Amino acid sequence: MNHTNTIIPKKRINSIDALRGFALFGILMFHCMEHFDLMTIPVIDSPIWQTIDNGVYSVISFLFAGKAYAIFSLLFGLSFFMQMDSQAEKGIDFRWRFLWRLTILLLLGYLNGLVYMGEFFVVYAILGIILIPLFKVPSKWLIIIAGLLFLQIPDIISFISLLSGKTPNEPSAAVSYMDQLYVTCADIFTNGSLKEVVEFNSWKGQ
Incomplete structure (x- = not known):
C-alpha cells in the first residue's frame, strides 16, 4: 500500500487579518475625508452641514489617522518576521526572495504613485x-x-536648539520646499490634465 504525505498548511491568524482589515479601512476612510491628494476641507454654505x-x-x-498607519506598518514588519522565521525553520534563506518581493512592491507602488501621490x-519597499x-x-x-x-x-535636538536661541524659529529649507510642492500639486490636481498629473507624480510627487 502506498502512503502519501499530506501537507497541512498553517492556519491563518484571524486577529492579524482583522487588524489588517481595520487598518486598511481606516486608511481608506481618512483618504476619502482628505479628498485623497488634495487634503482640503470644503467650505459648505449651510452652517449646520x-x-x-x-x-x-x-x-x-x-479614530483612524495615526492608528491605521501605525497598525499597518507594524503588521508589515510582523509579516516580514513570520515569512523569514517560517522559511528559516525549513533551512531556507529567504532574504533574497524577500528583497525580490520588495522590488516588485517598489515597482507597483511607483506605478500607482503616478496617479496617486499618497x-x-x-516607502515600505525602501525601508523594508x-x-x-x-x-x-x-x-x-x-x-x-x-x-x-x-x-x-x-527632533529633541532641534527643540533644545530652538529653546537656546541658537536656531531661528523658521521653517527649514526642506520644509519650505515641501510646502511649495503641496501648493504646486494642489493646483495641478485641481486644474491640470491627467498628463500633467502623471508628469508631476513621476518624480516630484514621489
Missing part, C-alpha cells in the same frame, strides 16, 4: 530593505534601536 462635516472629519481623524508602498540585516540582530538590541527611534532624537 459645515458643522457636521467638520465633526465627521474630526472623528475619522481621531502611495506609500514605495533595512529589515533584512536586522533579522539576525538579537532581540535586546532591536528593543534598544526601537527605543532610540521612538525618542525621535533629531
Whole structure:
C-alpha cells in the first residue's frame, strides 16, 4: 500500500487579518475625508452641514489617522518576521526572495504613485530593505534601536536648539520646499490634465 504525505498548511491568524482589515479601512476612510491628494476641507454654505462635516472629519481623524498607519506598518514588519522565521525553520534563506518581493512592491507602488501621490508602498519597499540585516540582530538590541527611534532624537535636538536661541524659529529649507510642492500639486490636481498629473507624480510627487 502506498502512503502519501499530506501537507497541512498553517492556519491563518484571524486577529492579524482583522487588524489588517481595520487598518486598511481606516486608511481608506481618512483618504476619502482628505479628498485623497488634495487634503482640503470644503467650505459648505449651510452652517449646520459645515458643522457636521467638520465633526465627521474630526472623528475619522481621531479614530483612524495615526492608528491605521501605525497598525499597518507594524503588521508589515510582523509579516516580514513570520515569512523569514517560517522559511528559516525549513533551512531556507529567504532574504533574497524577500528583497525580490520588495522590488516588485517598489515597482507597483511607483506605478500607482503616478496617479496617486499618497502611495506609500514605495516607502515600505525602501525601508523594508533595512529589515533584512536586522533579522539576525538579537532581540535586546532591536528593543534598544526601537527605543532610540521612538525618542525621535533629531527632533529633541532641534527643540533644545530652538529653546537656546541658537536656531531661528523658521521653517527649514526642506520644509519650505515641501510646502511649495503641496501648493504646486494642489493646483495641478485641481486644474491640470491627467498628463500633467502623471508628469508631476513621476518624480516630484514621489
